[in-house]
Amino acid sequence: MLKKQIFSLLLIASFFTSYVLADYTITQRRTMEGSSMEMTVQAKGVRVRRTNKVDLGKDEEDDPMVKQMMAEMMPSLTYISQCDLKQDLVLNESKRSFFVEYHDWSAAPPEKLALRPKQKVQIKGTVTFNTAIEDSGKRKQMFGLNARWLKYTIDTVFSADSCEGAKTHKMVQEGWFVDLTLESKGCDPPPMPQGEDGCRPRPVYKNMQNAGFLLEGTTTYFENGKKTMTDSIETLALSKATLDQALFEAPKDFSEVDSYSELMRGVTGPADNTAITRISGKDTDDGKAKSVKTVAIDFFSGSSSKVDQQQMRELISDRLTAAGMAGYLVTSQAELTTGNFKNVIAVDIKKTKESGGAKIGGLFGKVTGTPDASKLGDSEAEIVITVFAQDGKTVVGTASANEKVKGSINDAVRAAIEKALSGLITKLK
Secondary structure (H helix, E strand, O other): OOOOHHHHHHHHHHHOOOOEOOOEEEEEEEEEOOEEEEEEEEEEOOEEEEEEEEOOOHHHHOOHHHHHHHHHHOOOEEEEEEHHHOEEEEEEOOOOEEEEEEOOHHHOOHHHHHOOOOOOOEEEEEEEEEEEEEEEEEEEEEOOEEEEEEEEEEEEEEOOOOOOOOEEEEEEEEEEEEOOEOOOOOOOOOOOOOOHHHEEEEEEEEOOOOOOEEEEEEEEEEEOOEEEEEEEEEEEEEEOOOOOHHHHOOOOOOEEOOOHHHHHOOOOOOOOOEEEHHHHOOOOOOOOOOEEEEEEEOOOEEOOOOOOHHHHHHHHHHHHHHOOOEEEEOOOHHHHHHOOOOEEEEEEEEEEEEOHHHHHHHHHHHHHOOHHHHOOOEEEEEEEEEEEOOOOOOEEEEEEEEEEEEOOHHHHHHHHHHHHHHHHHHHHO
């Protein structure tokens, strides 16, 4: 499954560029698997504020039921990096509360920890960060700034005795970077968010380099050496207007909580991980909203490059809806961290195989507009579907399928999903 830490890696990348020369407000759009999110990054001095907004589309944006659903599953969170204090703030606007995440909990001042008696702190193992920059030599002007085409790699290695055991993450950004930072300074990023029972690894930093700020390009994610997904980013606007210092502080009328889980507890909406049945665009028979169990459908992993993920994930959502649940297609890894889901479904494509006849038939079908023309050859897909509990780690159930069909790879994956999912749905009810 694509872990929630992938979103944290994205945040970590931005922490390397926290020291800015002047005030900036940058609005960007990140696109992933056909879905998009608008991000706003505001910087003043050594502090950076980040907010995200999922693009629902015009029709959904004006729908009060959809807005309610999003409020239940994705409470509005704001991330504020306070590098000068070696800490970050996470604000929950709906609860009017905030949580302080220290960059290194093993070095957190005892007097600060004493103010948070409920906060569990367990330091196990290490997480080592290492970066590398490859410069293509290409240059151009973007928003009045000198942009360089770079390849920026962040490797993250967890030790075997860390909270979640030995594993590796890699994030590779390629595109146009600009310098908004003071090269003589830097801000060590925080490690991944706390695990179960407040467990965190001790961060170790090696060969930390500053690539600058990515204005346009792609980000590819890997876990344990395997590619998990790729997204693209574009900058919509860049302003140098002076920003209010209050934007980078905890609001005075917000209360501090002892843990991230407490920050997320009791958000607007039902407390039993339910959501509006309108989640898949389907109303109840009487036209009224009804609370049902919500299941997140993660992005596929493994050999998924030739698979229409949007179509296959919608298939899973439809099957969940038919079973009286709500299947929600996540648009970012942030949603797995902040979303109010009862379960998470992950699909791992172990292998796919398509005959020459299927490839030729598929091409002919696209040209002629005749879908059946694609069913001229054989295709095979082997998948594993895993259902996780709310924590995204505990396995509720797993099922595998290996299907051969007359048709395209998508036809084979569809058949495999239908076969594997049928037995798992009963475990979700």
